[in-house]
Amino acid sequence: MGFSYKNHILYAESVAITDLIDAYESPLYVYSRTDIENNWYEFDQAFGTHPHLVCYAVKANSNLAVLNVLSKIGSGFDIVSIGELERVLFAGADASRCVFSGVAKTKFEIKRALEVGIFCFNVESMAEMNRIEQVAKDMGTQAQISLRINPNVDAKTHPYISTGLKENKFGVDIDDVVPIYRMAHNSPYLAVKGLNCHIGSQLVEVSPFLDALDKVLELVAKLDKINIRITHLDLGGGIGIKYNNEQIIDINAYIASILDKVKMNDLKIILEPGRAVVGNAGVFVTKVEFLKQNSDKSFAIIDGAMNDLLRPAFYQTYHQVLPVNENAKGVDANWDLVGPICETGDFLAKNRKLSLSEGDYLALMSTGAYGFTMSSNYNSRPRVAEVMVSGNQHTLVRERETIQDLFNKEHIIND
């Protein structure tokens, strides 16, 4: 466990978070390298000797140090843009271990991905298949493809992060799959490799995954009958983590169920976990600036805000709040943690029983995924620093933005 109390001070591995605040100030994202590695290994090792590739979903946390650490232990990567592609390459990743997802890859992105030799495109429509074919033809090469199907399975998660229902924009309707594969199979510029689905994020039950897998396997058999051979299944990411006290999926049991269902053939399995690799391996550290109470409400105004950590405002999500100094005594109340941004929705936590004083530091737990990557400069706030801890070592893996960074690319019209 990367984050725990020692002598009542919250530590990241063997480094006191108070030391990180002294070194890098607040607000701050802190990641545990050991947790990231162990989380990835848990997926990788659960497959045993079955052919597989764990492609970390870069969107969850795309810091170069995170990508580099994962690349060094053999991770593949699920990317969704040229930005993510260039990031993983810069971080030392092997392009042949990358899958390219997303509903609208541009010609430019496809060309670059083909140039560097990515493993596979997860294609999301006939139109996109045509575009990939055209780019491959222009380059005189062949693109390896997998079609993302929409299995119309309810992932039972937040509606904004459910992706496998007909009403969602993702993937191809099961009934439309065969004509698209036929087209790809008949093209000299496309090589049919896999079948893909990703039904949503933060799933805490395994049954929707297995329902989707059943539909995928039916399609594999159907395609086989018309001599279109699928050699890998990419079952996406979506495995939920513990934010509060939810029951979560046992990764070993989930992978055992997958292998049980595919044991009749030697299909290689690809998974694209993002949150489950980095979510609990990161915390967001923030300082209490002011306490403001009225007859109804207790607000702790903190130096972090919705631009730094959007999830609570955007999806009304819960992050556990821990005091950096467990012994700190202040005003006991049920506090709303609110930021300095001019929005009523600017809160990071609500109604938390804490004993607070101005100047206290707090850690919002489980913020390693979709924390920094969803941050913005709203209200012209420079983005915060990111630090990675490994044992008793800590490294600044992204500098805090400066005021100059805020307007670096802007221009005043001279008239």
Ligand SMILES: Cc1ncc(COP(=O)(O)O)c(C=O)c1O
């Ligand atoms: C195609 C695809 N793969 C993988 C992921 C990673 O999901 P998660 O972070 O829930 O594992 C996502 C995001 O939901 C996605 O859209």
Ligand SMILES: N[C@@H](CCCC[NH3+])C(=O)O
């Ligand atoms: N951004 C979402 C997850 C979306 C996953 C995108 N495929 C979250 O913070 O939970």
